[in-house]
Amino acid sequence: MQLHTLSDLGKVHLPVLLAAVIPVLMLLGFVILAAWGRRMNGGGWLAVGLHGLTALMGFFVCWSTWQEDNEFLPWHIWWEWFQVGGKSITMGIWIDHKSSSMLGLVTGITFLVHVFSLAYIAHDEMRHRYWGYLSLFAAAMCGLVLADNLLMMFVFWELVGLASYLLIGFWFKEELPAMASQKAFIVNRIADAGFIMALMLLWAKYGSFQWAGLHFQGNAADTLIGLGLLIGAIGKSAQFPFQVWLPDAMAGPTPVSSLIHAATMVVAGVYLLIRMHPLMSPDLHVLMACIGAGTALIAAISALTQTDIKRVLAYSTISQLGFMVMGIGVGPANESGEVNFAMFHLLTHAFFKCGLFLVAGYVIHSLHAAQEKAHAHFDAQDMRFMGGLRRQMPLVFVAWLFFAASLAGLPLFSGFLSKDGILIGAMHFAERMGGWAWVVPGAAVVASFLTAFYIARQGILVFMGRNRAQGAGAKEDFQHAFPKTDWRMVTPLLILAFASTWVIFSPGNPFHPEYLKTSAHESPLLPWAFAGIAVLGIAAAAIIFRKGPLPNRAQGWVFDLSFKHFFLDDIYQSLIVRPFLALSRLLALVDHFVVDGAVRLVAGIVLRKGHRASLSEAGEWLDHQVIDPVANEIIQPKEQHSISRATAWLDQQLVDRIVNGVATLVMRSGKRVGKLQSGKMQLYLLYSLLAMLVLLLTLMFIFTG
Amino acid sequence: MTMTSILFHAFIVLTAGAGLVMAISRNIVYAAFLLFVVLLGVAGLYIFAAAEFLAVSQVIVYVGGTLIVVIFGVMLTAKMREMRPQTEFVNLIPGALVAMALFLALLFMIRESGVLKTNEVAARAVVDNTRQVGIATLTDYLLPFELVSILLLTVLVGAAYLSRKTKIEKEEVAE
Amino acid sequence: MSALELYLSLSAFLFCLGVFLVLTRRNAIMALLGIELILNAANLNFVAFSAKYNGEIDGQMAALFVIVMAAAEVAVAFAIVLNVYQRFKTVNIDEIDTMKD
DSSP: OEEOSGGGGGGSOHHHHHHHHHHHHHHHHHHHHHHHTTTTTTOHHHHHHHHHHHHHHHHHHHHHHHTSOGGGOOEEEEEEEEEETTEEEEEEEEESHHHHHHHHHHHHHHHHHHHHHHHHTTTOTTHHHHHHHHHHHHHHHHHHHHBSBHHHHHHHHHHHHHHHHHHHTTTTTSHHHHHHHHHHHHHHHHHHHHHHHHHHHHHHHHSOOBOTTOOOOSOHHHHHHHHHHHHHHHHHTTOTTSTTHHHHGGGSOHHHHHIIIIISTTHHHHHHHHHHGGGSOHHHHHHHHHHHHHHHHHHHHHHTTOOBHHHHHHHHHHHHHHHHHHHHHTOOSSTTOOOHHHHHHHHHHHHHHHHHHHHHHHHHHHHHHHHHHHTOOSOTTBGGGOOOTTTTOHHHHHHHHHHHHHHHTOTTBHHHHHHHHHHHHHHHHHHHHOGGGGHHHHHHHHHHHHHHHHHHHHHHHHHSSOOOGGGGTOOGGGGGOOOOOOHHHHHHHHHHHHHTBHHHHOSSOTTSOTTSOOOGGGSTHHHHHHHHHHHHHHHHHHHHTTTSSOOGGGOOHHHHHHHTTTTHHHHHIIIIIHHHHHHHHHHHHHIIIIIIHHHHHHHHHHHTOOOOOHHHHHHHHHIIIIIHHHHHOOOOOOOOOTTTHHHHHHIIIIIIHHHHHHHHHHHHHHHHHHTTOOSOHHHHHHHHHHHHHHHHHHHHHHHHO | OOHHHHHHHHHHHHHHHHHHHHHHOOBHHHHHHHHHHHHHHHHHHHHHTTOHHHHHHIIIIIIIIIHHHHHHHHHHHSOGGGTOOBOOBSSHHHHHHHHHHHHHHHHHHHHHTSSTTSOOOOOOOOTTHHHHHHHHHHTTTHHHHHHHHHHHHHHHHHHHHHHSOOHHHHHHHHO | OOHHHHHHHHHHHHHHHHHHHHHHBSBHHHHHHHHHHHHHHHHHHHHHHHHHSTTOOHHHHHHHHHHHHHHHHHHHHHHHHHHHHHHHSOOBGGGOOTTOO
């Protein structure tokens, strides 16, 4: 239904109206918190109240769509946003089972994380900014899931990216979060270029951004659009080769990691792919399956050796997102032609992964508090210094058991229901494709074995055994220094633990979600086989880690491969980042000596100030800074990782020399250029007028001559 | 040549001449009064272009208001005790060169642009110019009009705030 | 020369005089007088083109708003000049160079 005037709102279905109000309310919350948050003692209770209200509304919207059959959906309203070149761009709200489920998920988890944060962030001086950013994020995320066209989705897509950037860098005074936020932003921008290109192609080909009714028609443009969207999606959802930003993003506050970098924002890419998969060509589906399976396996391997409690979960998130992308790629596990299981896994994963992160947050928070009280100092995120925490936080331990069982895919838990669907879909895919395609389900099965293994390892290191903090210099009484149970933090955990069981998702049948009318169970033993694999993984972890973390001598290059995430960061550093920086510096050099030099030459003549011509200096500097070092300097051997050794020689001989030389050159010449900055405004004006005059004359000769 | 034409050219010469003398004058007070002449000349030229309301506004707002402020400024800042409200030049030659080059370039562009090749300006008197301006102000230009009123209020407050004696200065005075 | 050309040439002339004043005068008030000249030059163009296209009042409206803006600008600018004078005991632009690095 198209809205023409405001009075048309009266005719809109109530749930749709409520859904439209949710992001507006959240945005209002952001504005209020941004303006007056500091005076309201942070404004935490306001934020919690607001998101409690929106969670109720979101739940209502979700509930009312599930009362309807699919054929009466979607509820779709739209209105004209603006006109350009005779075509109108619309905004609208699209509510079907997928978007309403996402809405319920986002509002619900946002509320729980807010309650958790009340205690977590209570003593931070900048907490008003925290609450404001969270509201901004929630508003953008709701807008993203409700959008009825790709342009609107892109707008909110960028907004969630901004909120994520702000929250990763929440403690921007420290170096690590500041760098991590930039990395996340830049990597996402690179992937977003794909999204933008897809949008332009879509507009050029169809003259509309609406996704409804788009399906693959077998031409090249459709394939390219699909490819662009896929690139954008794998950037946001941290899939190979863009996944490097997510582990670093853990530098933000843990509830933020829980909400944004595990449960909601990172699944936006998966959501986009689910929305757009009818437009994807069969080749792209295969590509998706391979990317998903590969990422799932790589990330699962990387999670095995992490010592930081949050990084384990970060790699786990990447791995699970890989499962979802693979689930879309391999196509349906049933005949309905829908990618239900990827969507289903998205929903179940959001609850248990959010829960796992909140448990990590609780552990870190408690350890910090205990350290302060007992005057101990060690890395509160390092699992090697934990152990035996089940005695200090029994309820949290129980909740963790629920989440971990769900992640591992044990029966009676939500992960069992959804992961099996994806695995069976992968098997069908392999049967269809034959031959090499068995690699995909193979990788997925190995990844799910490793999943059970690494999550069991985490539990054993954190909760079982005896406390190893004393090895890190803590005193005897450290174990009694833990704070009392804080219900503001434990209650959300218990709710999430409940949501990680089968009850919400498949109340009738704990072993199979009845409404996903699947024919996948022609071999009823298959799900039990997957559960068996999970049990094997847990058992293996129990045996290997029964005496605590492995001693350091057990490490080798295989360990390094896993710990450093296949050296992806190092590879990017030497193959992309450094050459890029070198190129930038080279261009800066050209800019300075050729462009600025010319300007200064002209200025020098006109001003009669007798600036010496710069070009001869340029040659002199080049000689000193580039050629001499190459000839003279001794090569400094430096630490190399085994895989980057091949590029090391080239790197040291050429790239480093150029980079260092150019950097020095730019620095010194910058000081000279600085002298132009005399602080005398009239001279500035004179320079700019000169430039304008030159431009004017050039244009005149172009257009008249 | 008609009388109007002679007057028109006389205004052009007056304005340009006053401007030139103003630009090379060293005395600020002279320059301020020559600006007065330039503004009046421009107001006269507005009348020749059938913009009477604008001409009147120019005289009232510019000559009556703005120029008074300028002269106040001169008197408040020039070292009147020395009785030499003279100013010096900086960057005289490059400044003059740039200004002349700019002028020549602009003249060249005016000639080459093709604006002149179209219809001649009809120097006609529109009787209801003020009425037209009034209607435009309250219809098409209502939003800018209201914005300008807010701007003026802001400027009023801002200028008063800026020119008050600050705390530090008061302390200095007290010492 | 046609009337339009005279208008445009005079406008260019006044504009360049204004630029010259702004560029070469040490005294901030002189520079401000130059800015007034520049604004008037622009106004003259607006009005000339308004007259060229008979009945189009938009040029005059723009000029009118520029006059109002100029009044506002002068008020604020002189408040600033007075402030600067109180702080630096001079209104010479080139002596106020705290912007340099």
